[in-house]
Amino acid sequence: MKLNLGCGPVQPEGWVNVDGSNRAWLASRLPWIDRICVSCKLFAPTDFNPSTVWANLLKRFPWDDRSVQAVYLGEILEHFTREEGEGLLRECHRVLELGGVIRVRVPDDAAFWGNYVREYEATRRLPRTQWSSDHTRWTRMHFQEVCTTRPKPWRSMGHYHKFGYDDVSLILLLEKIGFREVDRRRLHESRIDDIQAVENRYDLIVEGIA
Numbered sequence: 001m002k003l004n005l006g007c008g009p010v011q012p013e014g015w016v017n018v019d020g021s022n023r024a025w026l027a028s029r030l031p032w033i034d035r036i037c038v039s040c041k042l043f044a045p046t047d048f049n050p051s052t053v054w055a056n057l058l059k060r061f062p063w064d065d066r067s068v069q070a071v072y073l074g075e076i077l078e079h080f081t082r083e084e085g086e087g088l089l090r091e092c093h094r095v096l097e098l099g100g101v102i103r104v105r106v107p108d109d110a111a112f113w114g115n116y117v118r119e120y121e122a123t124r125r126l127p128r129t130q131w132s133s134d135h136t137r138w139t140r141m142h143f144q145e146v147c148t149t150r151p152k153p154w155r156s157m158g159h160y161h162k163f164g165y166d167d168v169s170l171i172l173l174l175e176k177i178g179f180r181e182v183d184r185r186r187l188h189e190s191r192i193d194d195i196q197a198v199e200n201r202y203d204l205i206v207e208g209i210a
């Protein structure tokens with residue numbers, strides 16, 4: 001069994017696609033009500049369906065110890081606080097079999113804030129009469145979009161971020177939990193053979209084994 005946790009619209013065959021949003025609950029448990037709401041234009045069409053597995057990943061996972069071969073977390077860890085994220089990763093470690101693969105994809109904070117620093121430094125080198133505050137667009141993006149976009153009850157669980165990672169902090173966190181051979185990876189470079197089915201874009205990607 002391979003788990004795709006916080007799947008959103010990415011639900012390939014061969015994976016157990018798990019999401020905890022209200023919409024995933026409705027479309028997986030009561031799909032006919034969901035269909036009626038869509039046809040009455042109360043809800044937009046959904047990517048969730050009866051094969052989507054609903055689970056709140058803040059809670060203990062509904063899978064047995066050492067029962068899973070691979071776990072993929074695509075753009076989900078950053079939606080948890082640092083402490084919640086550690087709990088989530090510990091649950092991944094519990095359900096993965098020995099040698100099972102964990103793969104985590106998150107936005108790269110070092111790259112994001114590197115953009116800020118580069119633009120700030122370029123401005124700082126200019127004569128004062130040419131200064132602008134253009135580089136603070138990264139600050140605005142962080143505080144006004146990344147951290148504050150509110151969830152819509154009948155869509156996903158919200159897209160705002162509660163924590164951020166770089167390769168160093170993510171590798172150290174996975175190692176602290178007990179994962180081994182943890183390293184940064186390129187897009188689709190993985191021990192998981194059909195990784196391209198769940199991995200739809202590059203960001204900071206780290207992989208290890210239980």
Ligand SMILES: C[S@@+](CC[C@H](N)C(=O)[O-])C[C@H]1O[C@@H](n2cnc3c(N)ncnc32)[C@H](O)[C@@H]1O
Nearest residue numbers: 006007008019020021056057058074075156157
């Ligand atoms: C940004 S989307 C990522 C979608 C997809 N994995 C991808 O790679 O594009 C994050 C998803 O995590 C889900 N999610 C957020 N918090 C969750 C939780 N506590 N339990 C389960 N799913 C959660 C949201 O409903 C949303 O579908």
